[in-house]
Amino acid sequence: MSERSHLRNFLLLWLGLTVVLEVVVVVILGHDIPPGSMTNDTRAQHDVIVTLTAIALPVLAMVWTYLAYAAVNFRASADGPLEDGAPDRGNARLQIAWVAVTACMVLGLAAYGSIDLLSGAGSSGVGSGEGPNPLAKPANAGKALQVQVIAQQWVWTFRYPAYGGVETPMLEIPVGTDVEFHVTSLDVVHSFWAIELGVKADAVPGADNVAFVTADRTGSFQVRCNELCGLWHGHMNTTGHVVGASVFKQWIGGQESKYAGVTKQLPPYSTTYYPQPIRNG
Amino acid sequence: MRGRLLGVIASFGLLVGVVVVYFIFILEEAPPGVAASVHGTTAQLTLQTDASYGHAPYPDWVTYEARDPSGHWQHSTILKIPAGTRYVHVTVYEYDTATGLRNPFFAYVRGTVGGVIQLNGRPMNYVDAASPAHTFTAPDLGLNVPLPGIDSSAKNQCAAAPCRTSEAHNTISFTFKTPKPGNYRFQCIVPCALGFLYGFGGPMQTIGYMDGMIEVA
Incomplete structure (x- = not known):
């Protein structure tokens, strides 16, 4: 078979596999790709993941097709000599095309991701931790409900400075309200990952990592630690809830009453803590 | 080829x-599991927390010990609870001195029946955040019990596990509802690992010392 025939067969197979993969992964399964659609951020993340998957599938199909085609058609015979193929030298068109296509893909993806991070999804940073001085903020960031996320081996607690600085092991946020998470740690590095909210921010001792989110429907979301943090890292989970505004008011009032005794012992609200125990290990 | x-x-x-x-x-x-003794519908766990294990391989590590139904202390934090019981009553003999909590929130008692513990016979629902030597904390059960340390100037402090009640100690007791069958981790929240960076390493990261499992079956 001539080289031209091999090329035609390979292109047809590649095209066919690409179409099948795109239909199955993007069209049929795309809707169910995490993290869901609870917030602007998760919708933006979902769109990014689906888009990147759609772009990556032809590349994946090309590699698979080439490997399979070569394994079937260019096998060395068992009793024949072991020989290498002829080197391909001086093919400037191929080299330029290769560099141009891959450069366009990488730079295009970088631009797409950066634009989406800074200006997409209501300009809220797509749920990422942005450090103490976030660049991407929602329009009414000044009115956002502040919730401090405190990580320590191997539990989460949450502090609400607008409600007397009460600290609670439960996380609830009101629907339709901008929420400003301030993520920090009391010991080692953890990572606050509220999966269905599309929020992920590192929890670093002595650092304030801010992430914004606005949930637009009620429901539950999983919280996990996403940074290997010691023996019980895999158990450092909890469940949060997005609730209606009146339910939230009732709940936070109950937490203030329930933990009134211990709230008096807490240090004043601060974006970071690093209190030393008496004996200090 | x-x-x-x-x-x-x-x-x-x-x-x-x-x-x-x-x-x-x-x-x-x-470590091997230690079964709770059962009295009617209540499982009884008896534990102690010690400043030093006192034996190889880590004689200077802080540790929990558990008493088996025959009354012998076992170096184990695998606690076995019969699923047929309704309550688990825990008695902890606390022999260590205070380190204090890094997060004062855990000075608050949570998850026990009545929301209280008995500290040397006195009911309490929270303690001074600087007083705990350790905690008995099972996050998946919503259970947190601070274990106040003994006075650091006490003269007859325990040197090695298992400690005896003739040595300086606090007695903390509490009850929680037997959870549904399963395995539930427990840990100490106090950064109590002497000699490790900020008190977080060694025994704080090791089952058999300051971490363990409550197995309900």
């Missing part, structure tokens, strides 16, 4: 074997 292939397969098999043996060794390192 065939010999080389066999060599690669043999090497890979050897590597897998070493990894499997390594993990079996780690799994067998887990």
